[in-house]
Amino acid sequence: MSATRRAALLAATRLAAGLWAAASAPSWAAPQPASGFRRGVGVHTMMNWGRLDPADRGRYAAEPFSGPAYALSDAVIRNIAAAGFDFVRLTLDPGPFLQLEGAPRDALDAQLGATVQRFLAAGLAVLVDLHPNTQVPRYDPVQWLRSTEDPIYLQYVATVRRTARLLAGLGSPAVAFELMNEPPYGYDRASVRRWQVMCEALHAAVRAVAPDLLVVLTGAHGGDREGLAALDPAPFRGSRVLYSFHYYEPYPFTHQGVVADNGDSAFWRYFSDMPYPAASVPAELVLETVRANVEDDARRGSGRGRPAIGPAQAQARAYLATGFDRARIARAFDEVTAWAQRNGIPPDRIFLGEFGATRTYGSYRASDPISYENWLRDVRELAEERRFGWAFWALGGHGGMSLVSEDGGSSLDRPTLRALGMRTP
Known part of the structure; x- marks a missing residue:
């Protein structure tokens, strides 16, 4: 069967086929999160996957986020704001912040501050997300999240404290700080307990220097809903926090x-x-x-x-x-809602920190447009029905999950915007 014939049959078949509202007050009082973190998009190309030292591929370059690959045009930022997004989730590779010292390290802080200010000036709130990756083995979180005494973990705690001080110093309620993306542990009881201890230590490091900064916390287990359900939120009562989980089910589709x-x-x-x-x-x-x-x-x-x-x-x-369908997504989100209810957490303090699916464009062979829009719309609508804030993954990059129409372009994909309930040009 030809590709054209397959596509025609798929389209024809599809065309033929056709909460939690808080009824009682929370069991404990806590500051409500600032508005401006309801509908966001991940920005993964500006300060992540830093350049490596050409002479030593096990180290980062002195200016890891310089060059055209890390640039984002003003046109893209304007288009994000014009579409109706109220924040960006800016991912940050912590490796260079852990490695570099002296003037190069100070320059990283200055670059981060300037990047955040650039989004703020465009009317967008900014969630800074510490987002480790694997390209330098020394800073691969699988290596240093094994122990609360690991030297890199202790450096990481210090980096969290320093970054929190920087972000709080910007003096904007439209800035938030996510302490760890998708912790790669929590698949057994021992590592669940260890992540709980680590999460409490990271939170304490922030609060020592930034009592009012909005903080995003996640469970382990790769940051999914099972990890969140295993997190004990009691130590964070009274703190200005959001609780995050990621959702990509079903993986054969997304x-x-x-x-x-x-x-x-x-x-x-x-x-x-x-x-x-x-x-x-x-x-x-x-x-x-x-x-x-x-x-x-x-x-x-x-x-x-x-x-x-x-x-x-x-x-x-x-x-x-x-038979995966909208009802399966609803049941998954209801599990998160039930966890929040048990712990007296208001629904608007739950944050769907990532969701997305590959789509067919350029060289990518993935979703057909109808299924892609249906899945995105169902996830977004079901999250909003439960009053969860959300961040779509991602603005651009490589891999096929993209809001920009084409890699390196500035226009935004209209079907994606429609599914997300955003304004289209």
Whole structure:
């Protein structure tokens, strides 16, 4: 079946197919979060994945975030504000802040302050998110979150304190600070307890220098809802905080086309035009698309070749068998709501810190437009019904999850804006 014929059948099939309101006061009083952190977008290209030292790839360059790759045009910032977003979630690679000393380290603080001020001047609030990555092994969080006594963890606590002082010094209620993105532990009882201790220490480091700064906290377990449910919020009562979780379910849909190497995710690269809701397209059309994608990759000499057809189709069948739909998302969000209720946390202090899906554009082979819009709209609407703030992932970069229409461009994708309930040009 040709690609054109497959697309036509998918479109025709889809076209044919057709809370918690706080009833009682919280059990403990706490300051309410500032307005301005309700609808946001992640900015992951300005101060993350810093340049490495050409002479030593195990170290960052002295000016890690300089050069065209880290630039963001005024036109993009204007378009974000014009669309109706009220904040950006600015990701920050902590590695250079941990490594550099003296004047280069001071320059990083100055760059961060200037970047935040630039968004504030455009009328956007700013959530600064410490967002470790793996490119320098010494600063890979999997290495240093293993112990509360690890020297890098202790440096990290000091960096959190210093950054909090900087952000508080800007004197704006439209600035918030997220202390750790997606902690890569919390899959057993011991590491859940360890993250609780670490989270309390990081929070205390902020409050020592910034009593009123809005702080975003997350559970472990990769920052998902299970991690949040395992977090004890009692130590943070009375503190001005938001509680974050990330949502990308179902992964065979949200990560279709992504190249990965581990387990079931190794077959995501062969997925495209996966339906949402899962039952909205006949299974034979989905499986035929998977087959065609495997064969296309084999002809190009990439992927695992034609023997991958069977396992890839098996993974696609497993997704289709779930019948995943809006009701499944609602149940997941209700679990978060129930955790908040049990702990007397107002719903507007829950923060959906990341959600997104790959879409087909440029060189990316991923969602069809109808399923993509449906999933985004369902997640956004269900979050808003429960009064959760949210941040879409992401403004741009590489990987296929993008608000800008094309990599490196300044216009924003209209279907994405529609699904997010934002203004379109």
